[in-house]
Amino acid sequence: xxxxxxxxxxxILLALLTIVAFGHMLAWSLWTLPPEAAGLSLIVxxxxxxxxxxxxxxxxxxxxxxxDTLLELVVLLVALLGAWYLGKLHLPPQDSKPGLxxxxxxxxxxxxxxxxxxxxxxxxxxxxGGAFQAGALLAGAGVLMLVVIAEKVAVRDGVRLRALLVxxxxxxxxxxxxxxxxxxxxxxxPQQHAGSLILLIEAASTLTIGITxxxxxxxxxxxxxxxx
Amino acid sequence: MSQFLWYALIGAVLLCIxxxxxxxxxxxxxxxxxxxxxxxxxxxxxxxxxxxxxEVPDPVPLAMVLTGxxxxxxxxxLALVLIVRIQHLHGSAELPGDDA
Amino acid sequence: MSLMPAxxxxxxxxxxxxxxxxxxxxxxxxxxxxxxxxxSLTLASHVNTGGPLxxxxxxxxxxxxxxxxxxxxxxxMLCLTAIxxxxxxxxxxxxxxxxxxxxGYNTSSSGWWPLWLSLWAGLNALFLTxxxxxxxxxxxxxxxxAVALVALEAHAVAAATRYLLVGLLGxxxxxxxxxxxxxxHGTVDMKILTTTMQAEPAAWMAMALMTAGLLLKTALFPxxxxxxxxxxxxxxxxxxxLSALVVKASFYALLRLWLGPFxxxxxxxxxQLMGILGAGAILWGSMQALMASRLKLVVAYSTVAQIGYLFxxxxxxxxxxxxxxxWYGVVWLALSHGLAKAGxxxxxxxxxxxxxxxRVTDLxxxxxxxxxxxxxxxxxxxxxxxxxxxxxxxxxxxxxxxxFVSGQWWWAVVLLVGGVMAASYSFxxxxxAFRNKESKHPHHTPHPVMEWSALALALGAILxxxxxxxxxxxxEVGATMGKLALTEAPQ
Numbered sequence: 001x002x003x004x005x006x007x008x009x010x011x012i013l014l015a016l017l018t019i020v021a022f023g024h025m026l027a028w029s030l031w032t033l034p035p036e037a038a039g040l041s042l043i044v045x046x047x048x049x050x051x052x053x054x055x056x057x058x059x060x061x062x063x064x065x066x067x068d069t070l071l072e073l074v075v076l077l078v079a080l081l082g083a084w085y086l087g088k089l090h091l092p093p094q095d096s097k098p099g100l101x102x103x104x105x106x107x108x109x110x111x112x113x114x115x116x117x118x119x120x121x122x123x124x125x126x127x128x129g130g131a132f133q134a135g136a137l138l139a140g141a142g143v144l145m146l147v148v149i150a151e152k153v154a155v156r157d158g159v160r161l162r163a164l165l166v167x168x169x170x171x172x173x174x175x176x177x178x179x180x181x182x183x184x185x186x187x188x189x190p191q192q193h194a195g196s197l198i199l200l201i202e203a204a205s206t207l208t209i210g211i212t213x214x215x216x217x218x219x220x221x222x223x224x225x226x227x228x
Numbered sequence: 229m230s231q232f233l234w235y236a237l238i239g240a241v242l243l244c245i246x247x248x249x250x251x252x253x254x255x256x257x258x259x260x261x262x263x264x265x266x267x268x269x270x271x272x273x274x275x276x277x278x279x280x281x282x283e284v285p286d287p288v289p290l291a292m293v294l295t296g297x298x299x300x301x302x303x304x305x306l307a308l309v310l311i312v313r314i315q316h317l318h319g320s321a322e323l324p325g326d327d328a
Numbered sequence: 329m330s331l332m333p334a335x336x337x338x339x340x341x342x343x344x345x346x347x348x349x350x351x352x353x354x355x356x357x358x359x360x361x362x363x364x365x366x367x368s369l370t371l372a373s374h375v376n377t378g379g380p381l382x383x384x385x386x387x388x389x390x391x392x393x394x395x396x397x398x399x400x401x402x403x404x405m406l407c408l409t410a411i412x413x414x415x416x417x418x419x420x421x422x423x424x425x426x427x428x429x430x431x432g433y434n435t436s437s438s439g440w441w442p443l444w445l446s447l448w449a450g451l452n453a454l455f456l457t458x459x460x461x462x463x464x465x466x467x468x469x470x471x472x473x474a475v476a477l478v479a480l481e482a483h484a485v486a487a488a489t490r491y492l493l494v495g496l497l498g499x500x501x502x503x504x505x506x507x508x509x510x511x512x513h514g515t516v517d518m519k520i521l522t523t524t525m526q527a528e529p530a531a532w533m534a535m536a537l538m539t540a541g542l543l544l545k546t547a548l549f550p551x552x553x554x555x556x557x558x559x560x561x562x563x564x565x566x567x568x569x570l571s572a573l574v575v576k577a578s579f580y581a582l583l584r585l586w587l588g589p590f591x592x593x594x595x596x597x598x599x600q601l602m603g604i605l606g607a608g609a610i611l612w613g614s615m616q617a618l619m620a621s622r623l624k625l626v627v628a629y630s631t632v633a634q635i636g637y638l639f640x641x642x643x644x645x646x647x648x649x650x651x652x653x654x655w656y657g658v659v660w661l662a663l664s665h666g667l668a669k670a671g672x673x674x675x676x677x678x679x680x681x682x683x684x685x686x687r688v689t690d691l692x693x694x695x696x697x698x699x700x701x702x703x704x705x706x707x708x709x710x711x712x713x714x715x716x717x718x719x720x721x722x723x724x725x726x727x728x729x730x731x732f733v734s735g736q737w738w739w740a741v742v743l744l745v746g747g748v749m750a751a752s753y754s755f756x757x758x759x760x761a762f763r764n765k766e767s768k769h770p771h772h773t774p775h776p777v778m779e780w781s782a783l784a785l786a787l788g789a790i791l792x793x794x795x796x797x798x799x800x801x802x803x804e805v806g807a808t809m810g811k812l813a814l815t816e817a818p819q
Contacts, residue, residue: 274507295461296464313485
């Protein structure tokens with residue numbers, strides 16, 4: 001683990017001492033912080049009725065600080081693009097065919113997971129939940145499919161797949177742009193439509209997050225068709 | 229010791245452990261794991277901050293952690309794909325040449 | 329008012345289209361580039377006549393929502409990004425040719441457009457933001473896009489991975505700092521933080537953390553180790569964008585933080601330390617550039633050195649008169665270096681493309697076969713050396729001025745030594761390239777747009793020195809360091 005090159009050993013020792021010193025200073029800074037502070041929670045409470053949803057974290061992510069969420073969805077896409085242009089995906093090697101029980105379980109579980117995904121997405125408007133949690137669950141279903149029943153899963157590169165990958169940030173950006181064209185500021189939802197717009201954006205994002213994370217697990221871009 | 233401080237300190241310890249791991253290990257998989265431990269530490273500090281607002285936690289740091297998590301997952305995923313590529317090209321999952 | 333978000337949304341939408349429909353990626357990218365240039369120049373003129381622009385995204389005012397802010401500095405950085413972006417996009421049309429043998433699916437060419445357009449969106453978002461958490465997200469967007477772009481070149485995968493790990497480390501430090509500041513002040517808005525900041529342990533820690541994170545991303549000596557391999561091995565247009573724009577973005581963030589929230593905190597000692605590291609960067613980077621065997625490595629180490637100059641602002645900012653002059657000088661250097669380095673990397677790409685290698689000792693014949701490219705190299709080096717009438721000269725002249733006004737004459741020595749060393753490594757390259765020789769290697773002539781875009785950018789660096797009056801005036805808008813007060817205007 002630690003190579004016995006003396007120069008490196010000394011360098012690592014010095015680094016570790018620095019880290020310990022830094023840790024102490026950080027701990028002291030944290031200790032000086034007031035243990036009780038409302039932060040922005042008061043303002044959030046106050047503005048919640050205008051947000052279009054009943055859950056505070058969802059309101060922040062999709063309304064008050066929606067710009068952050070838009071950029072973060074692009075970050076996710078960019079990570080996939082990095083993997084995409086590095087090489088093709090590789091599905092796990094199938095040394096032994098999955099047993100009947102495992103395959104049957106997966107065939108049962110995946111639709112259930114998709115249903116729960118929809119439920120969690122809808123739940124986000126008034127409780128803990130939302131696009132990211134739902135998308136992660138959807139990705140779990142995708143990974144399960146890839147690992148267990150790989151050959152039966154046909155993932156083909158093409159405009160449809162790419163449109164789904166872009167849908168989350170794409171819909172978000174189109175809503176932002178559309179609002180700007182209609183005279184409002186970027187992402188300033190008209191109050192009566194706020195809830196529906198948020199649901200629309202979250203639905204598209206759930207699909208995108210699920211498929212993007214699954215493809216990231218697979219590690220690259222899918223084949224383009226039978227000739228590729 | 230307040231609940232906030234307890235968890236915040238644990239976060240700080242995780243950060244330091246992760247940092248130490250990053251420095252000590254050369255194998256890229258361990259390095260990306262060390263970075264993940266570090267980010268867990270930072271997120272724990274954020275979550276601890278939320279507790280300071282009382283019974284109902286301050287939602288802003290929580291939302292920030294969600295954003296940070298997605299970013300961290302994206303970066304880790306890309307790093308893993310790159311590491312697999314390096315293993316494929318160079319036969320070993322360590323960065324060639326000098327490393328820090 | 330909708331100018332600012334458009335600068336982010338348009339590259340984003342173009343990136344999505346370029347990914348979904350690769351056949352029209354090139355044309356989408358070029359249309360987006362031209363549009364963003366137009367929007368950036370329009371924003372610059374608005375700021376020039378009407379003062380700084382402010383906006384609250386989604387209609388929620390800070391501290392609840394995210395604020396956008398554009399002053400003179402913002403406008404200039406946006407214009408730099410737009411001009412370098414346009415030049416590099418045009419270059420890319422020639423550089424990435426679609427290889428019909430692979431079913432019209434050349435990976436590195438398909439990858440360039442969506443990734444570069446996303447990077448551009450991230451850059452613009454960073455320059456416009458007034459929110460330190462939003463800044464974190466934009467840093468990540470830029471960072472991942474940059475890593476992905478470097479990895480397009482098969483030889484650069486290790487360098488890309490190192491870049492990614494270092495970037496993540498920097499982001500972690502920065503994010504922790506953001507958390508500490510939120511804990512203290514209950515906001516992440518830069519304007520509000522500037523008014524509420526107080527000297528206390530957690531604030532010092534936040535300043536140290538955020539500065540350390542940004543120093544890693546800006547590759548200040550001795551945290552520069554990741555930069556030379558990444559910039560030297562990436563495809564030429566990627567190297568251009570990385571050296572010209574991406575490292576400047578984290579430096580811009582550092583400037584905003586030190587001019588805003590951390591202004592009350594920054595001790596003189598920290599400024600001197602940054603200046604010493606900057607001097608180290610200049611000396612070490614220039615020395616490595618002098619010894620490097622490959623042209624792209626020379627150019628990459630030159631970036632390490634030039635970044636060092638930017639950090640000379642920190643020690644000079646302590647005294648009020650000198651601080652103002654130094655600020656203008658540093659911004660001028662950042663802009664000129666952006667244009668010159670982009671042109672230089674694109675020219676180096678031409679040479680690599682034409683001869684199949686970029687060994688400095690074997691550069692003979694470049695003058696014969698690629699005269700436009702060689703002229704671009706010459707002009708870029710002139711600005712980097714600081715020869716009049718280039719933009720680089722104006723920047724260095726202002727910094728020398730500041731060094732003497734503040735009494736910290738030792739920085740002037742550093743500047744002069746740095747200039748001599750820059751001249752050395754530049755002339756080393758030029759002397760080899762000017763030799764006419766029977767070339768041993770076959771020549772593939774690069775597409776004309778590749779040569780002319782390189783020259784155009786290099787020319788821009790020179791023009792920035794000659795036509796300095798308008799941009800200087802723009803820079804004064806919203807400048808917290810005050811107006812440029814010299815005994816005579818630089819010409």
